[in-house]
Amino acid sequence: MARGAQLSINPDAMVHNLRVARAYAGSARIVAPVKADAYGHGLLLAAAALRGADAFAVACLEEALPLREAGYAHPILLLEGVFDGTELLPVCRYRLDIVVHADWQIRLLELERLPRPVNVWIKIDTGMHRLGFAPGQVADAFHRLSRCRNVASHIRFMTHFACADNRADAMTLRQLATFDAATADLDGEHSLANSAALLGWPQTHRQWVRPGIMLYGASPFVDQRDAPRLRPAMTLSSRLIAIRQVGAGEAVGYGHTWVASESSTVGTVALGYGDGYPRHAPSGTPVLVNGVRTQLIGRVSMDMLTVDLEPLDGRVEVGDEVVLWGGGLPAEEVARHVGTIAYELYCGVGARVPRVTMPMPSTSAPGG
Numbered sequence: 001m002a003r004g005a006q007l008s009i010n011p012d013a014m015v016h017n018l019r020v021a022r023a024y025a026g027s028a029r030i031v032a033p034v035k036a037d038a039y040g041h042g043l044l045l046a047a048a049a050l051r052g053a054d055a056f057a058v059a060c061l062e063e064a065l066p067l068r069e070a071g072y073a074h075p076i077l078l079l080e081g082v083f084d085g086t087e088l089l090p091v092c093r094y095r096l097d098i099v100v101h102a103d104w105q106i107r108l109l110e111l112e113r114l115p116r117p118v119n120v121w122i123k124i125d126t127g128m129h130r131l132g133f134a135p136g137q138v139a140d141a142f143h144r145l146s147r148c149r150n151v152a153s154h155i156r157f158m159t160h161f162a163c164a165d166n167r168a169d170a171m172t173l174r175q176l177a178t179f180d181a182a183t184a185d186l187d188g189e190h191s192l193a194n195s196a197a198l199l200g201w202p203q204t205h206r207q208w209v210r211p212g213i214m215l216y217g218a219s220p221f222v223d224q225r226d227a228p229r230l231r232p233a234m235t236l237s238s239r240l241i242a243i244r245q246v247g248a249g250e251a252v253g254y255g256h257t258w259v260a261s262e263s264s265t266v267g268t269v270a271l272g273y274g275d276g277y278p279r280h281a282p283s284g285t286p287v288l289v290n291g292v293r294t295q296l297i298g299r300v301s302m303d304m305l306t307v308d309l310e311p312l313d314g315r316v317e318v319g320d321e322v323v324l325w326g327g328g329l330p331a332e333e334v335a336r337h338v339g340t341i342a343y344e345l346y347c348g349v350g351a352r353v354p355r356v357t358m359p360m361p362s363t364s365a366p367g368g
């Protein structure tokens, strides 16, 4: 058999998580972010599982076109809008919605003569300070866009939260108040909530919510309390290709960063940072071997990593399965050990790792 490294994607889990999102969203419509290859899950696979969403969101044209080409008729929102004027015609042709976050994007729209008007979402900078119009500029942006022949009526308003993943941080409420003040006299639907706000800040739901990470089955919260029953859609696994005994005082791996304090059974796994497992994962990062929780030891190398097999008590052999994150071992927990978030682990899995899909619940064509 092949090397054994494998990225299993479970579409049923995404279908389930979308149902959870619906339950929280109530009457709000759901934009499913499928940017960055659907957080590493595979764009078209995720879109098929999440086709019950009301819209998709992506970071750029290149991520939107495959969805249209696959037949999805949903609204597709470009979260950063266009990057230059040449993108407006394809935006129009493929019926994409665009975020407008800056003056220069309004100017591009004013200069073009498009075959039909485009749906626009005005992005407001309510405190994230990354993208969007300052609150005091929103009315002017709205009025200019309302007069622009290339912009469809029903302009929407959106913002993005900086700290919604921390339920103790009042920044979310300040951002909400800033958003409400900036849009008070302007007519249009609102979209504020990411996963954390959908789950933790119901007053932000409004007409459209944009939950990403929760659809893939990870909790967005810094603390893991009160996480809803989400199912991880991604499992990264591989196999043991060697098992050895090391004596007390002997060390393992590059730099000899882990030294056995007593005689220990060590397993070598066919998966490394060349597959997207973080090299800076420290000894002690949890892994599952045959479903038994144990830990990474020593440094992660490009094609391999080493694990402590002591907890398996001898019930282990070459070829046995090792789960790095996913079913039975939340990516959030691994991420905490590594000093990152599940999002980054998901997005980082290398192209070398073969993708495997668990069977889809239904084979019907994409809907709209």
Ligand SMILES: *Cc1c(COP(=O)(O)O)cnc(C)c1O
Residues within 6 Å of the ligand: 033, 035, 079, 160, 193, 194, 195, 196, 210, 211, 212, 213, 214, 220
């Ligand atoms: C990615 C993204 C989201 C989704 O955020 P999650 O934390 O994954 O729920 C929502 N809104 C915008 C603008 C985004 O870029």
